[in-house]
Structure formats: C-alpha cells, structure tokens
Amino acid sequence: MPFYIIGNFVIYSVSADANQPDDDSHSSSQLQEPMNAVKNLANLRQNNVNITKTEYSVFPELDQNSNLVPELTAEITSVATLENLNTFADSKVFSHELKSRRGKGAGGRGQGGRPGRSLDSAPYKRPRRTGLVPPVPCSLSPCFFRSTPILIAAPENFNPALREVSPPTLPPQPISPPTATTPVQPALVLENIQTGFRSELNNSEQQNQIIEPVFQFRLLNGQKIRFKTGFNTFNQPGFESITNIPFQLGWEGKTGKYTIQANAGIDVFNRLPTAFNFNAQIDRPIFVNFTPNNQLKSGLFLSAVVEQSPYKFNAKTLDNQITTFRSGLNVYWQIDPNTSFFSQYRVGLYNDDNFEQQSFSRIEHKWGQFWSAANLFTWKYANDRQEISGYFSPQDFLVYNGEIGWGGNIFDFINCRVSTTLGQQLLNGKTTGGNSSQTRCTAKISPNIDFDFGYSFSNVRNLDTGNSPYNNQVFTGQLQIKF
Numbered sequence: 480m481p482f483y484i485i486g487n488f489v490i491y492s493v494s495a496d497a498n499q500p501d502d503d504s505h506s507s508s509q510l511q512e513p514m515n516a517v518k519n520l521a522n523l524r525q526n527n528v529n530i531t532k533t534e535y536s537v538f539p540e541l542d543q544n545s546n547l548v549p550e551l552t553a554e555i556t557s558v559a560t561l562e563n564l565n566t567f568a569d570s571k572v573f574s575h576e577l578k579s580r581r582g583k584g585a586g587g588r589g590q591g592g593r594p595g596r597s598l599d600s601a602p603y604k605r606p607r608r609t610g611l612v613p614p615v616p617c618s619l620s621p622c623f624f625r626s627t628p629i630l631i632a633a634p635e636n637f638n639p640a641l642r643e644v645s646p647p648t649l650p651p652q653p654i655s656p657p658t659a660t661t662p663v664q665p666a667l668v669l670e671n672i673q674t675g676f677r678s679e680l681n682n683s684e685q686q687n688q689i690i691e692p693v694f695q696f697r698l699l700n701g702q703k704i705r706f707k708t709g710f711n712t713f714n715q716p717g718f719e720s721i722t723n724i725p726f727q728l729g730w731e732g733k734t735g736k737y738t739i740q741a742n743a744g745i746d747v748f749n750r751l752p753t754a755f756n757f758n759a760q761i762d763r764p765i766f767v768n769f770t771p772n773n774q775l776k777s778g779l780f781l782s783a784v785v786e787q788s789p790y791k792f793n794a795k796t797l798d799n800q801i802t803t804f805r806s807g808l809n810v811y812w813q814i815d816p817n818t819s820f821f822s823q824y825r826v827g828l829y830n831d832d833n834f835e836q837q838s839f840s841r842i843e844h845k846w847g848q849f850w851s852a853a854n855l856f857t858w859k860y861a862n863d864r865q866e867i868s869g870y871f872s873p874q875d876f877l878v879y880n881g882e883i884g885w886g887g888n889i890f891d892f893i894n895c896r897v898s899t900t901l902g903q904q905l906l907n908g909k910t911t912g913g914n915s916s917q918t919r920c921t922a923k924i925s926p927n928i929d930f931d932f933g934y935s936f937s938n939v940r941n942l943d944t945g946n947s948p949y950n951n952q953v954f955t956g957q958l959q960i961k962f
C-alpha cells in the first residue's frame with residue numbers, strides 16, 4: 480500500500496511538470512514571428528515605385544464648345560501643342576508628383592484619401608481608377624487655353640517592377656457605429672473648381688467670349704462627377720448677339736485598363752432653341768516604361784472620341800442652328816524621355832449635309848527648358864459652306880510649320896512659357912505664310928489656388944478672307960481652386 484501511494488504521487492508530479500510552460504521554449508514567439516513576417520510584407524514595397532493617381536492627362540478633354548476646329552486652325556502654330564490640348568505636365572512635374580507621394584504603405588492612402596491597392600487585385604477586384612501618366616510637352620497654343628485630364632494610364636499594370644506587394648488578407652472586422660470622434664466620409668466630395676476664360680477676336684470683327692466654370696466631385700469609389708455651366712457670348716457684324724448658357728453633367732471612371740468619360744447636357748440660348756449635347760471618350764494605355772528615377776521612358780496611349788453638339792463657331796453658324804457629330808482617334812507615343820509624338824484624326828457630319836475630315840500630327844523634342852517641334856495639319860470638307868452656313872469649310876487646307884519654345888520660372892511663384900512658329904499654309908491651291916506666337920504664365924496665388932493667363936497671335940486661317948491678310952488674337956485665363 481505505501482508503494483502504491485508513492486507511485487501515484489510520482490506519476491502526478493511528472494504530469495504536473497509536463498503541463499507547466501517552458502520559458503526557454505518561446506512557443507508564443509514561434510507563433511508570432513511568422514505573423515509579423517506576413518505583416519511586414521506590406522512594407523516591402525520598392526521606395527521609388529509608390530504609384531498613386533494624378534490629374535494630368537495625355538489627351539485633350541472633350542469640349543463641345545471648341546469642336547477642335549477653331550483652335551486647331553486659329554492657333555495651328557500651336558495647334559500641335561499637346562498642352563493646348565489640355566496637358567500641362569512635363570517630366571519635372573511628373574517626377575515631382577511621383578516623389579511627393581512616396582512613403583505611403585500598401586495599406587495607406589494616396590491622393591484623394593483612397594486606400595492603396597496592389598496590382599494583383601486590380602484586374603479581378605476593384606481596379607485602381609487612376610494612375611500616373613507620362614509627362615507631356617507644352618508647345619501648342621491650344622494647350623494654353625484649356626485644362627482637364629482625359630487619359631489616365633496605370634503604368635503599374637504593365638511593368639512588373641512597379642508592382643506593389645499586397646498586404647495579408649485579414650478577416651473582416653466588425654463595423655462599429657460612428658462616434659463623435661470618428662468623422663463619416665461624405666459620399667460626394669468637391670475636389671476643385673476650375674473657371675476658364677477665353678476671348679477670341681479676329682480682323683473680321685467676330686468676337687467669341689467663353690466663361691465656363693467646371694465643378695469636379697469625387698465619389699467614395701474614386702469615380703468622378705463633373706458639372707459645367709457658364710456664360711458665353713458670340714458677336715458678329717450683321718447679326719444680333721447670341722448668349723449661351725451651357726449645362727453639362729459628366730462622369731469618369733475606370734474599368735480594367737480602360738478609362739471612360741461620358742458627358743451630356745443642354746445648351747440654352749437667348750433667342751435660339753435649346754440644343755442637346757453629349758460626348759464620350761475611352762482611353763487605353765498600350766505600354767508604359769519608366770526609368771530608374773521614375774521618369775517616363777516610353778509609352779503608347781490610344782483614345783477613341785465621339786461628340787455631338789451645336790457648332791459654336793460664330794454668331795452666324797449658331798443663327799443657322801448648325802450642329803456637328805464628330806468621331807475619331809488620338810494617339811500619343813512617348814518615344815524617349817525627351818521625344819514625343821502626337822496624332823489625331825476626326826471625321827464630322829453636319830446637319831447641313833456637309834462632311835469633314837481633319838488630322839493633326841506633331842513631333843517634339845526637349846532640351847532642358849527649351850523645345851522644338853514640327854506640326855502638320857490637314858482639313859478638308861465635301862462642300863464650302865462659309866457663305867451659306869457661316870463656318871470655315873475649306874475643300875483643301877494644309878498647314879505645316881516648325882516651332883521653338885522655352886518654359887521656366889520667372890519668379891518662385893510664376894512659371895511662364897513662350898513659343899513661336901514659322902511655316903506655310905495652303906488654302907485651295909494658294910500658299911501663304913503661316914506664323915504665330917504665344918505666351919502663357921501660371922501664378923501660384925496660394926497652395927490651393929492657381930491662376931493662368933495667356934495671349935496668342937496667329938495668321939493661320941480659320942476664315943477665308945480672300946486676298947486680305949487674316950489674323951486672330953486670343954486672350955485666355957483660368958482660375959483653379961483645389962479643396
């Protein structure tokens with residue numbers, strides 16, 4: 480019996496010791512170490528590839544007021560400038576935008592407060608709505624007068640070296656009701672207000688004045704809503720002045736590698752019937768490559784455009800209630816960090832049974848703050864309707880020129896660009912000189928307020944004035960407020 484009691488006691492003691500925690504075993508650390516390693520994956524992103532969205536664009540924004548034609552002809556010397564086509568970014572700006580967003584983790588927030596996402600999730604879950612785009616040179620006068628992004632490419636979708644590492648998948652956390660210390664993000668946020676001004680006067684005493692503010696909102700899912708209105712006037716000798724107030728609502732979103740933009744609205748006139756307008760654009764990057772210091776090395780971008788609107792060429796054209804339906808393609812090719820090529824093609828159908836074709840191509844090279852470019856513009860109509868309908872409709876029009884320009888800081892808060900072109904224009908078999916000059920400056924009023932102002936002069940025709948010389952002057956301005 481004593482041996483039985485002693486044996487049970489020994490067995491109990493050994494069992495108790497086996498169940499005690501061992502300080503040297505570090506069992507908890509062995510369990511936690513892999514978990515920490517998984518969490519650290521989110522911090523293994525390459526420092527110089529933190530890609531977030533930006534507002535720069537490669538292609539011009541859809542603008543039914545310009546209809547591409549007047550600006551491309553009146554400022555053909557700059558007609559070729561991609562900046563005239565609403566792209567103000569250059570390689571320095573592009574690099575600055577990229578560097579300014581470094582240091583944000585994969586689970587952090589980029590511009591606009593949207594959580595970062597990885598490449599792996601983009602094609603199959605909710606793809607990133609926007610991404611970085613290539614730097615765009617500035618040399619055409621049209622780019623000085625408008626602004627708004629269209630093609631927003633996502634280069635991280637094409638270059639494996641730019642991929643972000645996905646954070647580990649965690650179980651869903653219970654959603655706690657909002658408290659006084661937890662602000663609720665509104666469903667619609669005002670991002671910026673951009674008010675553009677344009678006054679165009681030629682030696683035929685035609686004057687068009689455009690004032691159009693654009694309000695841009697961002698949704699929770701990253702999509703954008705734009706609302707445009709304005710107050711426009713058209714004056715022409717022999718015709719009563721026409722006042723136009725546009726109302727247009729637009730949407731922009733991204734699905735996969737495609738960026739889609741659609742806008743629709745009405746144009747209200749003081750003495751003409753209300754007219755309907757709409758436009759749509761689809762952009763897709765074909766390939767994008769970057770240098771080790773995050774500047775665009777090369778890339779190819781395509782865009783398809785369709786638009787319908789009243790032709791706001793002058794008072795006579797509006798008085799005749801001329802409308803246009805245009806469609807076409809844009810191509811932008813960044814050949815190397817300093818060389819780019821842009822081309823566009825349009826076909827147009829008019830409600831007066833006219834048909835047009837126009838094309839524009841430009842190749843540009845930059846040397847530091849200087850650039851040079853060659854531009855080629857062609858325009859052809861089936862019928863000449865200038866006398867009947869009021870708009871310039873040449874049956875054979877060709878413009879080619881060379882361009883040189885400079886851009887840089889005058890003061891710390893003022894950046895300016897100046898350029899000039901020299902070339903020839905061929906109109907219905909007659910050749911004359913086609914020259915222009917322009918300047919544009921941007922003043923940084925505050926961190927959130929920019930003001931652009933510019934002037935251009937051109938003798939490139941957008942009216943057939945016979946043997947008399949033609950000239951066109953354009954004053955532009957733009958006030959942008961970011962929130």
